[in-house]
Amino acid sequence: xxTIQDVAKHAHVGVGTVSRVLNGKGYVKETxxxxxxxxxxxLNYTPNEMARNLFFRKCGIVAVIVPExxxxxxxxxxxxxxxxxxxxxxxxxxxxxxxEENYEQRYLEMLKRQKVDGIIFGSHTVLxxxxxxxxxxxxxxALDRDLGKNIPCVSADHEGGGLMAAEALIRSGCKNVCQxxxxxxxxxxxxxxxxxxKVFEEHMKAHNVACxxxxxxxxxxxxxxxxxxAEDFLRDYPDADGVFGTxxxxxxxxxxxxxxxxxxxxxxxxxxxxxxxxxGLTYPRITRIEQPITELAKESVRLVVDLINGQPVEFKKxxxxxxxxxxxxxxx
Amino acid sequence: xxTIQDVAKHAHVGVGTVSRVLNGKGYVKETxxxxxxxxxxxLNYTPNEMARNLFFRKCGIVAVIVPExxxxxxxxxxxxxxxxxxxxxxxxxxxxxxxEENYEQRYLEMLKRQKVDGIIFGSHTVLxxxxxxxxxxxxxxALDRDLGKNIPCVSADHEGGGLMAAEALIRSGCKNVCQxxxxxxxxxxxxxxxxxxKVFEEHMKAHNVACxxxxxxxxxxxxxxxxxxAEDFLRDYPDADGVFGTxxxxxxxxxxxxxxxxxxxxxxxxxxxxxxxxxGLTYPRITRIEQPITELAKESVRLVVDLINGQPVEFKKxxxxxxxxxxxxxxx
Numbered sequence: 001x002x003t004i005q006d007v008a009k010h011a012h013v014g015v016g017t018v019s020r021v022l023n024g025k026g027y028v029k030e031t032x033x034x035x036x037x038x039x040x041x042x043l044n045y046t047p048n049e050m051a052r053n054l055f056f057r058k059c060g061i062v063a064v065i066v067p068e069x070x071x072x073x074x075x076x077x078x079x080x081x082x083x084x085x086x087x088x089x090x091x092x093x094x095x096x097x098x099x100e101e102n103y104e105q106r107y108l109e110m111l112k113r114q115k116v117d118g119i120i121f122g123s124h125t126v127l128x129x130x131x132x133x134x135x136x137x138x139x140x141x142a143l144d145r146d147l148g149k150n151i152p153c154v155s156a157d158h159e160g161g162g163l164m165a166a167e168a169l170i171r172s173g174c175k176n177v178c179q180x181x182x183x184x185x186x187x188x189x190x191x192x193x194x195x196x197x198k199v200f201e202e203h204m205k206a207h208n209v210a211c212x213x214x215x216x217x218x219x220x221x222x223x224x225x226x227x228x229x230a231e232d233f234l235r236d237y238p239d240a241d242g243v244f245g246t247x248x249x250x251x252x253x254x255x256x257x258x259x260x261x262x263x264x265x266x267x268x269x270x271x272x273x274x275x276x277x278x279x280g281l282t283y284p285r286i287t288r289i290e291q292p293i294t295e296l297a298k299e300s301v302r303l304v305v306d307l308i309n310g311q312p313v314e315f316k317k318x319x320x321x322x323x324x325x326x327x328x329x330x331x332x
Numbered sequence: 333x334x335t336i337q338d339v340a341k342h343a344h345v346g347v348g349t350v351s352r353v354l355n356g357k358g359y360v361k362e363t364x365x366x367x368x369x370x371x372x373x374x375l376n377y378t379p380n381e382m383a384r385n386l387f388f389r390k391c392g393i394v395a396v397i398v399p400e401x402x403x404x405x406x407x408x409x410x411x412x413x414x415x416x417x418x419x420x421x422x423x424x425x426x427x428x429x430x431x432e433e434n435y436e437q438r439y440l441e442m443l444k445r446q447k448v449d450g451i452i453f454g455s456h457t458v459l460x461x462x463x464x465x466x467x468x469x470x471x472x473x474a475l476d477r478d479l480g481k482n483i484p485c486v487s488a489d490h491e492g493g494g495l496m497a498a499e500a501l502i503r504s505g506c507k508n509v510c511q512x513x514x515x516x517x518x519x520x521x522x523x524x525x526x527x528x529x530k531v532f533e534e535h536m537k538a539h540n541v542a543c544x545x546x547x548x549x550x551x552x553x554x555x556x557x558x559x560x561x562a563e564d565f566l567r568d569y570p571d572a573d574g575v576f577g578t579x580x581x582x583x584x585x586x587x588x589x590x591x592x593x594x595x596x597x598x599x600x601x602x603x604x605x606x607x608x609x610x611x612g613l614t615y616p617r618i619t620r621i622e623q624p625i626t627e628l629a630k631e632s633v634r635l636v637v638d639l640i641n642g643q644p645v646e647f648k649k650x651x652x653x654x655x656x657x658x659x660x661x662x663x664x
Contacts, residue, residue, distance in 0.1 A: 069411035070609075078402075080402070091425050092426050093425050096418075277580065281558060281610075
């Protein structure tokens with residue numbers, strides 16, 4: 001396949017001149033334009049998106065930074081991001097942070113040294129001054145965290161999701177609910193995904209439903225880890241009649257509750273959050289709130305590639321609708 | 333932190349000479365050695381593994397190529413591989429092949445052009461001549477496929493796993509079993525993971541148990557995809573009393589069978605293969621055969637890094653034991 005370099009060589013002009021013709025930007029002498037167009041035809045050159053990226057990019061790599069790739073939500077996000085980045089001519093580098101170390105400092109350095117062309121931050125840890133991200137002044141997109149006003153933030157409508165979960169449990173007649181929440185990494189950087197818990201709690205209060213929060217640390221991707229949390233929960237909150245948490249957590253609560261002879265949904269109602277594949281395969285089917293994971297990845301990739309290519313990007317929060325997938329762990 | 337370059341500069345010698353002292357290989361004049369050792373002390377230089385890698389490697393990137401990162405097995409493999417590569421000073425690049433396109437050709441080219449230092453192949457598609465991998469003559473490690481006698485192959489003991497599954501179903505009294513098998517990419521390259529199906533079938537025959545194979549194509553990571561396969565299966569094989577398949581497939585069969593009022597394990601016995609997190613969170617608990625996913629990733633990384641660093645590597649098949657995790661979907 002002919003490249004832009006082949007066209008430039010064939011037409012005896014610089015790559016920049018070919019680029020100006022292709023993009024219709026800047027002045028090019030008419031005879032030069034004709035020569036380039038003849039070369040494009042002679043070489044059967046297709047100035048597709050990938051080729052344009054090959055021209056603009058420095059190294060062709062975008063880093064996707066997440067807490068842990070093996071977590072089903074991030075596995076599906078990273079997988080989709082790789083697919084869309086590949087379509088646009090970029091390779092995908094991944095990094096697990098485990099919320100433990102200051103990996104983002106290393107990646108910001110790589111970005112400065114052009115070892116990567118852009119970063120999608122799906123995690124951040126101790127680098128809690130958003131100015132460090134903004135000062136990098138390079139292509140950065142944030143998934144589910146506000147890293148500064150010049151950094152686009154992509155997220156699902158978690159407030160809507162929290163409300164849907166609360167309504168599903170209230171409709172089912174719950175009077176005494178619990179929600180599993182993640183920890184807050186820091187106070188300075190707001191993370192939209194935590195909003196669902198705030199909305200959930202407020203909505204419960206407004207309907208006079210008792211609501212408690214169970215904090216969980218970021219854990220290992222092992223069944224035993226979730227089973228232990230679920231068993232602790234059932235022991236500590238035997239009177240809970242409704243639970244809201246992420247897919248894996250709710251799967252574990254369902255398993256432990258059934259093993260203890262609790263009836264679902266009669267004794268215990270459950271709503272799971274994320275929309276990953278495994279949580280759709282339980283019996284009874286869990287009532288789930290699905291994030292549009294593929295859309296989140298697609299938009300994150302679109303934004304980071306536009307930034308890399310110097311295209312204008314709106315620095316705003318982009319929110320995607322979540323979807324209630326009714327199952328058999330709620331009523332009504 | 334001082335680098336090997338700093339030491340070389342401080343001692344007024346070449347980096348290669350410092351390297352020979354550090355590795356204890358090759359001749360170095362005694363006075364030079366003393367000078368280098370003094371510089372190492374003066375600069376407080378620690379010749380750790382990461383620093384060694386920084387010296388030997390070209391770009392510090394290893395590519396991990398899998399059918400789909402969002403598949404729980406590959407999500408856990410890629411996640412663990414990233415962790416071990418990171419510890420050894422390498423970044424991880426990922427590629428989904430979806431068993432569709434000839435991505436490995438592109439990555440072999442990147443390897444030749446030193447855009448990546450090494451590749452872990454957990455997938456291959458149409459590049460069915462193993463000589464192409466061998467002729468690359470560069471650091472390549474294969475997960476679960478035999479890409480040539482000069483390419484190390486890491487896999488679980490799938491024959492042992494197939495036997496365990498067969499024995500668990502026979503012990504449970506099954507007389508009429510089905511197994512879900514993946515497709516064969518090509519006949520030329522043997523893939524150890526397919527051996528479990530061969531052993532399973534042979535063992536069933538030896539025990540006069542009827543055994544049928546249900547072929548499945550590589551599908552999307554969506555609950556609906558597996559649910560459809562499970563419902564088709566229950567319709568087409570209503571008399572089956574035992575099923576063996578991967579985690580997601582068996583979760584879907586359990587869900588559909590329970591929804592149809594079948595009793596598990598009384599009417600239908602199930603054994604799942606892979607050992608991913610989600611399949612450990614069902615009720616009843618599925619009897620599972622767990623691959624040591626972390627060990628597979630650790631060994632793959634060790635081998636590819638040794639190859640990159642020019643260390644001697646044994647070109648043999650490395651097999652890791654699988655483990656039967658008894659659950660409540662089998663008897664005895």
